[in-house]
Amino acid sequence: RFRFAAQLASSMSGYAVVTSLAPRDAPLQAVLLSALNDGRVLCVAVMGSGVTRQFTVDIGLKPTRETLEQLENDLRCEISVSKMPERLRTLETSATSPTRQRLLRALRESWGAIAPALSFSSGATPVLGEPESHDVDFLRSVLELLEHPTSPAALPGGMNLAVDEPSGVSSVTIAFKSSLGTASLSILGPTRMRYPHAISVAKAVSDALI
Numbered sequence: 001r002f003r004f005a006a007q008l009a010s011s012m013s014g015y016a017v018v019t020s021l022a023p024r025d026a027p028l029q030a031v032l033l034s035a036l037n038d039g040r041v042l043c044v045a046v047m048g049s050g051v052t053r054q055f056t057v058d059i060g061l062k063p064t065r066e067t068l069e070q071l072e073n074d075l076r077c078e079i080s081v082s083k084m085p086e087r088l089r090t091l092e093t094s095a096t097s098p099t100r101q102r103l104l105r106a107l108r109e110s111w112g113a114i115a116p117a118l119s120f121s122s123g124a125t126p127v128l129g130e131p132e133s134h135d136v137d138f139l140r141s142v143l144e145l146l147e148h149p150t151s152p153a154a155l156p157g158g159m160n161l162a163v164d165e166p167s168g169v170s171s172v173t174i175a176f177k178s179s180l181g182t183a184s185l186s187i188l189g190p191t192r193m194r195y196p197h198a199i200s201v202a203k204a205v206s207d208a209l210i
Contacts, residue, residue: 001180002183005205005208009201013189013198015189017187020120020150021119026080030076032044057110059099121146138169145169152182152184155173171187171188179210185209187202
């Protein structure tokens with residue numbers, strides 16, 4: 001269904017499309033953080049079953065042990081893997097330290113590495129026909145978004161519009177609840193894309209997946 005939805009939305013909109021389905025949820029026991037010497041922070045998520053998952057985030061500086069321990073304590077609560085991005089977003093909003101805020105944002109944006117979403121993309125060829133395709137940064141950004149979309153669990157609900165002026169890429173993304181779980185559909189194109197049409201297509205196709 002989600003593969004066909006990506007193909008259908010691409011055909012209807014004329015742009016590249018990626019659909020994603022969040023993985024099955026699991027309880028989270030703890031989040032452990034360690035500062036590395038190159039400005040990265042190692043994050044180890046301990047599941048309720050005892051299984052661990054890890055990834056690194058690059059924040060460009062080395063946070064103090066006190067900062068990491070305080071954040072570990074703030075994240076030590078009964079919560080599931082899918083709810084952690086929401087928890088991180090809440091803490092990021094209230095953070096007063098730039099280092100803490102930067103770390104929370106990096107963790108939230110990379111949280112999908114804990115349990116990658118199932119994704120299907122379509123429409124890379126139409127993007128190559130856009131005048132912007134001569135720009136390497138534009139192509140790199142589109143391909144990156146197609147291959148590594150943000151996990152649906154990390155997205156706020158409803159319709160979201162993102163414009164990246166440096167690369168010239170825009171995305172129209174809708175996050176929704178399907179019968180299979182939390183999902184999202186993103187339409188990717190140049191910043192001059194036909195937004196009303198893209199939004200209509202995203203809404204119609206996502207409604208069919210609910």
